[in-house]
Amino acid sequence: MKIAVLTKAIPSYESLIRIDTSSKWIDDSLVNYVVNESDAYALEEALKIKESLADDSEVVVVSMGSEDKCSKIIKDGLAKGADRAILIDSQEKISDPLSIATLISDCIKDEQFDLVFSGLQSDDLGSGQVGVLLGEKLKMSTATLAIETQIQPSAIRVKRELESGWFQWLTIPLPASISIQSGINNPRYPSLKGIMGARNKEVAKHNSNQFSNNQLQSMVELYIPSNEKQAEKIEGDSKSVASRILEILKNDLRVIQ
Amino acid sequence: MFTILEKILLITFLSSAISFFLYHLYVRLSIVFKGKGSFAFDHLLLRLKRLFDEVLLHKKVISKQRTIVGFLHLFVMYGFIFFGLITLNHFLIPFDIKLFSPSFKLNYFYFVGLPWAILCLIGILGLAYRRFFIKPKFLGEKSKTSAVVTLFIFLLMITYLYDEFHLWNSLLQYKVNWWLHSFVIGSFLFLIPKSKHMHLVLSPFNIFLKPFDNPDHAPVPIDLEASEEELDNLLLDLSRLSKNQALDIFTCVECGRCTEVCPANRGGGILNPKYHFILDLKNPMLENQDVNVVDKINVEAGWECTTCQACTEVCPVGNQVEKADEIRSFQVLSTGDVPQEYQKLLMNLQETGNTEGKNSSEILKELPEYTAEKEIVLWLGCFAKHAMDPNFVKSVRNFTKILDSASISYGVLSNEQCSGDPANKLGDKLTYQLLMDQNVEALKGVKKVVSMCPHCVVNLQKEYRKYHEINYEVKHHTQMIAELLEDNRININPGSLEKVTYHDPCNLSRTLNETEAPRKLLKASAPNYFELEEHGKETLCCGAGGALWWKKDTGEGRTHLLRAEQVIQSKTDTVVTGCNFCYGMMNQGIGPLTPSDQEKIQVKDIADIVAENLSN
Ligand code: SF4
Ligand code: SF4
Secondary structure (H helix, E strand, C coil): CEEEEEECEEECCCCCCCECCCCCCECHHHCCEEECHHHHHHHHHHHHHHHHHCCCCEEEEEEEECHHHHHHHHHHHHHHCCCEEEEEECCCCCCCHHHHHHHHHHHHHHHCCCEEEEECCCCCCCCCCHHHHHHHHCCCEEEEEEEEEEEECCEEEEEEECHHHCEEEEEEECCEEEEECCCCCCCCCCCHHHHHHHCCCCEEEEEHHHCCCCCCCCCCCCCCCCCCCCCCCCCCCHHHHHHHHHHHHHHHCCCCC | CCCHHHHHHHHHHHHHHHHHHHHHHHHHHHHHCCCECCCCCCCHHHHHHHHHHHHHCCCCCCCHHHHHHHHHHHHHHHHHHHHHHHHHHHHHHHHCCCCCCHHHHHHHHHHHHHHHHHHHHHHHHHHHHHHHHHCCHHHCCCCHHHHHHHHHHHHHHHHHHHHHCCCCCCHHHHHHHHHHHHHHHHHHHHHCCCCHHHHHHHHHHHHHHCCCCCCCCCCCCCCCCCCHHHHHHHHHHHCCCEHHHHHHHHHCCCCCHHHHHCHHHHCCCCCCHHHHHHHHHHHHHHHHCCCCCHHHCCHHHHHHCCCCCHHHHHCCCCCCCCCHHHHHHHHHHHHCCCCHHHHHHHHHHHHHCCCCCCCCCHHHHHCCECCCCCCEEEECHHHHHCCCCCCHHHHHHHHHHHHHHCCCCEEECCCCCCCCHHHHHHCCHHHHHHHHHHHHHHCCCCCEEEECCHHHHHHHHHHHHHCCCCCCEEEEHHHHHHHHHHCCCCCECCCCCCCEEEECCHHHHHHCCCCHHHHHHHHHHCCCEECCCCCHHHCCCCCCCCCHHHCCCCCCCCHHHHHHHHHHHCCCCEEEECCHHHHHHHHHHHHHHCCCCCCCCEEEEHHHHHHHCECC
16 A cells, blocks of 8 residues: 655744745744644554555655755654655745645656545645645545544545534545544654664655646735724613624624624 | 481581572572673762661661661561571581580570560561551552561571570470471572562662662663664663662562652552562563563553652662653653653754743843853753743742842853753653753853753753763752852841741752752741651652653643642641742642632742842
8 A cells, every 4th residue: 555645844833923025925934844733643644554554555755845844844754654755845835725736746646646645734824625636636536534544455434524523434445535634643753763764765856847837826915914902982872882782793793693 | 416317408408498599599690780781889988888877777667657667677687687696506506516605605695696586576576467467558469478488587586485495395396496497597598589588688789789869860872873783772772771770670678668659659640660660570581581671661650750769769678769761761762652742842842942842931031141251050941931830930030139139140041952851751862862962062161050940950960961071060049049148148037937838849859969958048038947747858749750740631640739739738828949840830739729718828939938038
């Protein structure tokens, strides 16, 4: 079984987020990049499948972004037990999920992965679409929001999280692309042997420029949400006060219909 | 009197008993010598003094709560020692060799033999009564060998007295008595080596050889450029015990005191140091004929340990009990199976150099930066730097107030990283090294460091030394303030009449050996100062040690509440401590635990109580 795990480098929660001079992206120089949380669970799930099969299965970390951002998280994945990695080196700031999925698919289509795992969504842009779109591009069956997986001969059973505590079991044929919910397993910590072993593992580099890339979506402007306090003093008799409150709740805050 | 047949029988019996004993001793010692490292013989006088105190004076056996049991044991031990001559004499009788003149023998009997036979009898019967009738929980399951030993010692004394008082009327009676006495002594040699009674032989050596540092874990230097083979050797090494640790395991007398004092165990955890850190390793060692048994330590138990060293402090046979360091290093470095909350902590340390994953620190900005002309580096530590208890910021300011009033110039290092204590304690020696190396670099050229965090002091002063040459001197702030007081650089007026007690932090009292400096300061500033029942080196851990501060509160286990509860029960007005983590734990525990009819106890650092009473 060949399993790809899409792994994204995202700014750590404690990082200082500033907008860069283009006003279209954040200032990378101030940011500490870490692995996207749900991707860590996706990797663990892949490693567990590999271990349970105990055959020549392969887990491949696939990461896109500039090398300096991604190399640390790739190393981390390899240290945890992934067999090799594919880095799609891209200096461009792409935020459009379809373009990203297309790029990745162009890079990995020859690999013939049986499974693609991705985290449910990235904690920075949060579109939650790349895994599914990539699955479509590669003509795979897809499922999202997996909270449990069971591997079967040429199929995978997935338990999907639905709303308000409901869930659904479904069996989909391989190859499949599945997005993994955080918290479904206990990601391991890289052992010393893993860290040392990672030094000799292969990291294949693709340059995103070699693929055509028509971005369907681009960032117009990025800004830090302004944080203002507002107070309105409502005066008048109880009836007019009540109707003003109703108006605010309905039209301004939209908390009631 | 004795026939040739009897003599042959005696020689055969004794020589097989002695061979049996020596063989099993040899088996154990050869395992011990496979251990890592070497036995140290430095500070010979101190070692001899310790031997004198702990063996001959029984200082640890007769500790506060165990005075009676301790004396009972002392009687038995001296009984054994004084019976050495008597036993020698006993076995020479069949060969008509007279070791002593009749008058010496008589005097020895009246002045030594008889009184010690009686005391020894009292001792062993008392101990048996305790074990089989009072049944303290920590002695564990019924011990068959203890019953046999009781019977043996009882028989020895009775047969001895029977003989000395000439209670026999015929040669037959004499001989039956003589043989019974001989049989019992010989049987001892069969019984000792395979049971806890081996402590009779090994504990003096173990106490003599015990390392002075508590704890004394071996460093794990990691070279990321190392070859595959070197790495494999390093990992293999992690599963091996040191010589001292191996000797400990064969010396353990199974008294259970380590478990009795263990905060994790008292708090309802599964950790039972007597078994998890000692006895569980004994059979594997004998089976493997080797010391590669670290993986036999229960990992879950290992994560519960606060590394407080109470177990080691209390052990009467000189064992260094705690092996959380070994099992955690093994777990982290060779398997990577680490609880999620600790992974988060370790990632924070790797990424930001502090436990909280913070990018900036308010108090760091507020304090003057260290420059070469300043006297000391004020080492903040993550707790103070990132206000892990917001109240503690006040304590830091109070300490700087004291430094100012003594006109001491100080500064903080803007590139101070976490000392690495949590990483070290969690067994992530790689992350530890990363932080340590940066700190050692940052401290180059520095002469004096002072810190309010005993964890930082332990690392800067003791642990770093295992890896690097260290040229600075580190003090805990209580030590420094006490010196300032002694040198009259500050003056303290005794303050208000509130009741004040002191909680000894484990790292300060047991690891840094400092129980006096804080007391000196407390006595100067608080006239109504009193001791908690468990204090000094016998203190009870607040529950934060061993990186347990960051442990997820699952609602189970009360390790983190026990000490706060004791403080509340002491009915003090104020509890003072010398460690920021203890400070935080006290605040967290005292709030919710204080009964509604009791005034809430104030938590202070030594720096607070001194600063409040400064009179310059
Ligand atoms: S160090 Fe403390 S917590 Fe750990 S086993 Fe010993 S007494 Fe228990
Ligand atoms: S390790 Fe020490 S304290 Fe613990 S049971 Fe053994 S002898 Fe007693």
